[in-house]
Amino acid sequence: MTPPNIPPASERLRRIQSLKESALGLVCTQSFPAIIGTADMMLKSAGVTLIGYEKTGSGFCTAVVRGRIADVRLAVEMGAETAEKFGELVSAVVIPRPLPNLEAVLPIGTRLAELALENSQSRLSNLAVGLLETRGFPAMVGAADAMLKSADVQLAAYETTGAGLCTAIIRGSVADVAIAVEIGMQEAERIGELHAVMVIPRPLDDLEATLPTAACWIEQKPDPLPILLSIPVKEEEKELVELERTEVQPLALPAQAPEPDLLELPDLQKLPKRLEEL
Incomplete structure (x- = not known):
């Protein structure tokens, strides 16, 4: 056994x-x-x-x-x-x-x-991958901005691997990604140091599952966040604001006067005598 x-x-x-x-x-x-x-x-x-x-x-x-x-x-x-x-x-x-x-x-x-091994079908499966690596974060941000403005591509993510190396990852059609990467290279060299580039026309699903772009795809642009500004306020306005914030106390109404008693009607039998006296 x-x-x-x-x-x-x-x-x-x-x-x-x-x-x-x-x-x-x-x-x-x-x-x-x-x-x-x-x-x-x-x-x-x-x-x-x-x-x-x-x-x-x-x-x-x-x-x-x-x-x-x-x-x-x-x-x-x-x-x-x-x-x-x-x-x-x-x-x-x-x-x-x-x-x-x-x-x-x-x-x-x-x-x-x-x-x-999930083998899930990614919505990005038919899109090319463009990677542009710079040494220094400003050069990567500038290159990413130039790539987005030069072609119909999406910035999906960025990676940092140490030693100042930063990689911008874009997605789009093969032609758009190729144009964007070329423009991004020029901008990266103008700002700082270009380290490496890569264009993958048709990534496999297995590669999609391990890329940081696999679960990152912006369908709609998010609403801009409100910007809080510290504006100087005059003393009169401060007093007005404080007055508005003050809780309004309910008015104390005066006590109601007691209702008068009902008038007593005279006795009809005693009325003639009283008239004679008058």
């Missing part, structure tokens, strides 16, 4: 088989746009699942994929080549058959895997 704490043999065999066939793939770049482009190439080159990204400061970003060992090896190889073409490759590794303890401690475990 199998002890209650030990799963059946078939379940144990299935778990062992899944561990033998699975692997983790990690590719690190020193730019957020570069890691997005690298992750896109990894997804399109092999049947892997994008678990998420890990940002460790100074601009270093790592894409983590999961799948069969052969698929992960191919994806990491293609991702490393892509990152090297961008001139942003830092390191890459394939970890076959990772133990559960590794995934439980590192931020690449079940929580991110479930998020990536």
Whole structure:
């Protein structure tokens, strides 16, 4: 009889088989746009699942994929080549058959895997992604403003990865995103330092689930917030305001006078005698 704490043999065999066939793939770049482009190439080159990204400061970003060992090896190889073409490759590794303890401690475990495996249809699936990274927040804000004014695109989010690197993320048609990124590059170079750019024409759903733009889409412009101004008030106006704020006390009405008693009618029998006396 199998002890209650030990799963059946078939379940144990299935778990062992899944561990033998699975692997983790990690590719690190020193730019957020570069890691997005690298992750896109990894997804399109092999049947892997994008678990998420890990940002460790100074601009270093790592894409983590999961799948069969052969698929992960191919994806990491293609991702490393892509990152090297961008001139942003830092390191890459394939970890076959990772133990559960590794995934439980590192931020690449079940929580991110479930998020990536939802496969929900995003309303942004048919829109291109444009990423523009600068060193310095003012340059990123200026570039984002120029991109929004130059084409029909939406600013969906921005990312910071340390070392002063900031990335503006826009969405729109391929043509609009390409025009906006080109204008944004010129504005970023005018204000500060342009670090990296990336345009992804058709992002996969798996990439959508991990981008900060996946759940951010403004349908209507929010109402502007009211601006409170401190306007100097004259002394007379202050007294008037204080008077208006003073609670009005009800007037004390005088007590009502008692109702007069009813007049007593004279006795009709005694009336003749009284008339004679008069």
